Amino acid sequence: MIKRPLARTPFLFTAAALLGTSTIAFSAIAASPDPATLREAALQDDTAWDILEGITTEVGQRLAATPAEARAREWAVAELKRQGFANVHVETFTMPVWQRGEETAEIVAPFPQKLAVAALGNSSGTPAGGLTAEVAAFDGLDALVKAPASAVAGKIVFVNHHMAAQQDGGSYGEIGAIRRTGPSIASQKGALAIVIRSIGTDHHRVPHTGVQTWVNGAKAIPAAALSVPDAEQLARVLERGKPVTLHLSIGAGMAGTGTSGNVIAEVPGRDPKAGIVLVGGHLDSWDLATGTIDDASGLAIVTAAAKRIMAAGKPRRTIRIVWFGAEEPGGFGGDAYAKAHAGEKHVLVGESDSGADRVWKVDFTAADPKAPLADRIALALAPLGITRGSARAHGGTDVGPIAQVTGAPVIDLHQDATRYFDIHHTADDTLDKVDPAQLRQNVAAWTAMLAIAAEDAEQLAPVAPAPER
Amino acid sequence: MIKRPLARTPFLFTAAALLGTSTIAFSAIAASPDPATLREAALQDDTAWDILEGITTEVGQRLAATPAEARAREWAVAELKRQGFANVHVETFTMPVWQRGEETAEIVAPFPQKLAVAALGNSSGTPAGGLTAEVAAFDGLDALVKAPASAVAGKIVFVNHHMAAQQDGGSYGEIGAIRRTGPSIASQKGALAIVIRSIGTDHHRVPHTGVQTWVNGAKAIPAAALSVPDAEQLARVLERGKPVTLHLSIGAGMAGTGTSGNVIAEVPGRDPKAGIVLVGGHLDSWDLATGTIDDASGLAIVTAAAKRIMAAGKPRRTIRIVWFGAEEPGGFGGDAYAKAHAGEKHVLVGESDSGADRVWKVDFTAADPKAPLADRIALALAPLGITRGSARAHGGTDVGPIAQVTGAPVIDLHQDATRYFDIHHTADDTLDKVDPAQLRQNVAAWTAMLAIAAEDAEQLAPVAPAPER
Numbered sequence: 001m002i003k004r005p006l007a008r009t010p011f012l013f014t015a016a017a018l019l020g021t022s023t024i025a026f027s028a029i030a031a032s033p034d035p036a037t038l039r040e041a042a043l044q045d046d047t048a049w050d051i052l053e054g055i056t057t058e059v060g061q062r063l064a065a066t067p068a069e070a071r072a073r074e075w076a077v078a079e080l081k082r083q084g085f086a087n088v089h090v091e092t093f094t095m096p097v098w099q100r101g102e103e104t105a106e107i108v109a110p111f112p113q114k115l116a117v118a119a120l121g122n123s124s125g126t127p128a129g130g131l132t133a134e135v136a137a138f139d140g141l142d143a144l145v146k147a148p149a150s151a152v153a154g155k156i157v158f159v160n161h162h163m164a165a166q167q168d169g170g171s172y173g174e175i176g177a178i179r180r181t182g183p184s185i186a187s188q189k190g191a192l193a194i195v196i197r198s199i200g201t202d203h204h205r206v207p208h209t210g211v212q213t214w215v216n217g218a219k220a221i222p223a224a225a226l227s228v229p230d231a232e233q234l235a236r237v238l239e240r241g242k243p244v245t246l247h248l249s250i251g252a253g254m255a256g257t258g259t260s261g262n263v264i265a266e267v268p269g270r271d272p273k274a275g276i277v278l279v280g281g282h283l284d285s286w287d288l289a290t291g292t293i294d295d296a297s298g299l300a301i302v303t304a305a306a307k308r309i310m311a312a313g314k315p316r317r318t319i320r321i322v323w324f325g326a327e328e329p330g331g332f333g334g335d336a337y338a339k340a341h342a343g344e345k346h347v348l349v350g351e352s353d354s355g356a357d358r359v360w361k362v363d364f365t366a367a368d369p370k371a372p373l374a375d376r377i378a379l380a381l382a383p384l385g386i387t388r389g390s391a392r393a394h395g396g397t398d399v400g401p402i403a404q405v406t407g408a409p410v411i412d413l414h415q416d417a418t419r420y421f422d423i424h425h426t427a428d429d430t431l432d433k434v435d436p437a438q439l440r441q442n443v444a445a446w447t448a449m450l451a452i453a454a455e456d457a458e459q460l461a462p463v464a465p466a467p468e469r
Numbered sequence: 470m471i472k473r474p475l476a477r478t479p480f481l482f483t484a485a486a487l488l489g490t491s492t493i494a495f496s497a498i499a500a501s502p503d504p505a506t507l508r509e510a511a512l513q514d515d516t517a518w519d520i521l522e523g524i525t526t527e528v529g530q531r532l533a534a535t536p537a538e539a540r541a542r543e544w545a546v547a548e549l550k551r552q553g554f555a556n557v558h559v560e561t562f563t564m565p566v567w568q569r570g571e572e573t574a575e576i577v578a579p580f581p582q583k584l585a586v587a588a589l590g591n592s593s594g595t596p597a598g599g600l601t602a603e604v605a606a607f608d609g610l611d612a613l614v615k616a617p618a619s620a621v622a623g624k625i626v627f628v629n630h631h632m633a634a635q636q637d638g639g640s641y642g643e644i645g646a647i648r649r650t651g652p653s654i655a656s657q658k659g660a661l662a663i664v665i666r667s668i669g670t671d672h673h674r675v676p677h678t679g680v681q682t683w684v685n686g687a688k689a690i691p692a693a694a695l696s697v698p699d700a701e702q703l704a705r706v707l708e709r710g711k712p713v714t715l716h717l718s719i720g721a722g723m724a725g726t727g728t729s730g731n732v733i734a735e736v737p738g739r740d741p742k743a744g745i746v747l748v749g750g751h752l753d754s755w756d757l758a759t760g761t762i763d764d765a766s767g768l769a770i771v772t773a774a775a776k777r778i779m780a781a782g783k784p785r786r787t788i789r790i791v792w793f794g795a796e797e798p799g800g801f802g803g804d805a806y807a808k809a810h811a812g813e814k815h816v817l818v819g820e821s822d823s824g825a826d827r828v829w830k831v832d833f834t835a836a837d838p839k840a841p842l843a844d845r846i847a848l849a850l851a852p853l854g855i856t857r858g859s860a861r862a863h864g865g866t867d868v869g870p871i872a873q874v875t876g877a878p879v880i881d882l883h884q885d886a887t888r889y890f891d892i893h894h895t896a897d898d899t900l901d902k903v904d905p906a907q908l909r910q911n912v913a914a915w916t917a918m919l920a921i922a923a924e925d926a927e928q929l930a931p932v933a934p935a936p937e938r
Binding site for chain 2: 053057058059060061110111112113114116203204205206228229232233236237240289290426427428430431432433
């Protein structure tokens with residue numbers, strides 16, 4: 001909605017020039033860059049916008065393990081080298097590929113009309129010509145769970161819900177279970193197909209896709225999401241009390257094995273024994289849009305922050321940036337990274353993967369989350385309007401696995417998710433949704449955090465590693 | 470965005486009961502219903518919502534001269550009879566039919582990606598398999614007009630613009646010329662096809678369709694709109710300075726002759742010589758959505774208002790409600806009505822066709838727009854937050870023709886159009902966009918107007934009729 005200002009502030013160039021000079025000074029004396037100064041300068045930095053605009057314009061959608069994601073990796077390597085990072089390389093892995101096809105849905109009776117629909121990840125296709133069946137409707141996942149198979153078998157299941165926006169995005173956890181597990185439950189009860197109300201909080205005709213996995217031996221069936229207005233329309237039609245028949249045509253399906261990969265770059269540290277601060281986001285996106293808030297913005301934020309630290313002088317610890325591949329279909333990139341790098345010393349890990357709106361809260365996971373280092377980080381974030389939470393940081397799909405296997409401390413810089421699920425996984429995830437000022441606030445937060453975490457002599461104590469997943 | 474409150478106010482039922490009693494009293498004494506009382510009661514009336522919810526749910530899209538519009542006429546006749554109106558009937562007419570087909574657009578080079586596209590009315594189709602050509606881009610209509618044919622011939626024209634929301638919807642007039650005349654100009658210069666930035670003010674992946682007509686002998690070519698985010702994306706790609714190639718596949722085209730019709734109902738007046746107050750909206754919609762704000766809401770508003778007058782006692786003048794057919798493809802219903810009813814005495818005409826947001830301004834066209842009757846109407850509207858404008862009312866596509874041929878005075882109850890062109894002609898024109906409170910304010914405004922215009926002994930003086938179109 002908010003457009004980038006036409007003119008950039010001249011301060012950007014001034015700051016860059018000053019920092020250029022400072023680089024030499026810092027390198028010479030190995031002094032800690034001042035986090036407050038770096039934070040304030042980052043508020044004027046458009047590097048994140050330029051990365052975001054670049055990848056979303058020049059690559060577009062980046063569905064995992066497809067040629068589009070491969071083009072994104074090429075773009076990423078070139079960009080990270082151009083920005084001056086060290087050790088830029090790709091670590092590939094193979095995985096099953098799912099692809100979308102043509103997809104349509106319509107009410108056949110009692111009131112014929114088309115509905116906007118999008119298949120969910122790992123959905124099977126319908127038979128050629130589609131399938132037509134009566135709708136069995138459920139308000140929420142519990143109702144589907146409790147339904148006897150006789151109420152579901154041979155029908156198209158429809159699951160409605162009442163998700164509302166929350167700043168911490170918490171409703172996605174509870175309501176999102178409809179998408180994650182609803183299809184398997186419907187399949188096991190003999191449903192021909194399932195359509196869910198999109199896991200989203202908007203009112204636009206843009207269905208929200210997302211991954212679901214077939215569990216407990218459930219047979220793959222067509223599984224799709226209706227846009228929120230279409231789900232509301234179907235609910236109104238159902239309220240008339242007459243049997244409702246849907247026709248569904250879904251061309252999606254599995255397409256063999258493909259290659260994905262993590263793109264890695266570093267700001268090398270002064271002390272090889274001081275360990276690695278890992279920051280990341282994910283390079284892949286869903287195929288319906290340009291994956292701007294999910295998650296090109298995350299890549300852009302952490303990369304711009306690391307660049308500011310690099311420009312300010314060599315930090316004590318290595319900062320490793322990972323643009324993870326194949327997050328959306330199930331965290332393949334995070335798992336591959338954890339497997340490949342479990343033996344390395346990660347002193348702190350964090351990812352940015354909740355859009356581009358401002359950071360409002362910071363949480364830590366460490367043996368002592370009240371350590372002075374955590375206090376210093378929280379203090380440096382406070383001028384950005386960020387307060388300290390009381391939850392255990394989890395780090396998300398990308399850095400979660402490495403944290404789990406190594407016990408590495410985790411930091412969560414929580415972004416305001418109030419409007420995130422308006423856009424998440426829809427055709428609407430495009431550049432116009434990003435507010436450049438909030439994007440810069442994110443860069444400032446990650447810059448301040450890195451200025452301390454990569455430089456401070458103290459480090460957070462690791463927690464006990466969990467068994468490898 | 471705004472949902473209807475779950476519980477209706479009990480006042481509705483109280484008011485209806487009271488008015489039931491009043492009907493007898495008014496009929497007996499032929500007294501003027503008090504406009505203020507009727508206006509305030511209308512603010513509690515959900516009749517408009519029920520009509521709106523009914524037709525958009527039970528019929529859905531209603532493209533002109535198609536079976537869907539015919540179903541809508543059946544629905545309309547049943548509903549208007551159920552509401553108790555007199556002389557409910559359909560006046561049919563024939564017209565050319567245009568229909569949409571499959572439609573896709575994609576950037577082939579330099580950055581391959583799909584774009585969201587919708588054909589414009591009267592667009593031709595592309596050859597089977599689509600067409601691929603270089604883009605010739607223009608910022609605004611003037612740039613296209615001034616371009617030499619050599620810059621356009623053999624290419625796909627893209628016209629960008631910078632439309633912003635305005636309360637009076639005025640930007641649609643100027644910027645909308647790109648849609649109305651751009652295709653003919655491009656065709657005459659030898660373009661293979663044209664894609665325009667949607668004539669809209671939103672940032673969603675829902676292109677805005679709308680009619681355009683081939684003029685000055687221009688050959689029909691594929692003509693389509695990109696969604697605003699896609700047009701911005703294409704502009705960013707073009708800014709890179711490399712040649713940009715598009716592939717366009719449009720299945721639209723003309724489909725012979727079909728039947729449309731106007732659905733007419735009346736509140737008969739006490740005095741057959743006192744003339745007709747005509748109020749209307751249009752029954753047809755574009756095919757991409759359920760035509761909620763364009764224009765089921767208009768039908769619902771004027772019908773609910775007429776019903777309130779009917780329930781309050783027989784007015785002096787006949788109130789005629791017309792649900793016009795085939796407005797979108799070029800005002801066929803308005804023209805047919807004017808032709809059939811030019812000989813009848815229309816004392817005031819008005820239509821509601823700018824959504825469902827609140828009325829903010831009233832304008833008149835009459836020989837003496839400052840007549841006491843106009844003052845009384847404006848005074849009755851003032852408590853609803855409506856002020857008096859200084860423009861000449863035009864009445865729109867539906868009632869414009871009858872006003873033109875008869876010289877009938879026109880009233881415009883202008884709706885707030887600030888968010889109208891976010892939704893107009895897109896897949897997003899669905900029920901969730903309507904705010905029930907603002908819908909009721911519209912009903913109250915039309916009720917107050919009708920209470921005076923259909924009852925007052927005075928009438929506005931007609932203007933000189935224009936020659937028939």
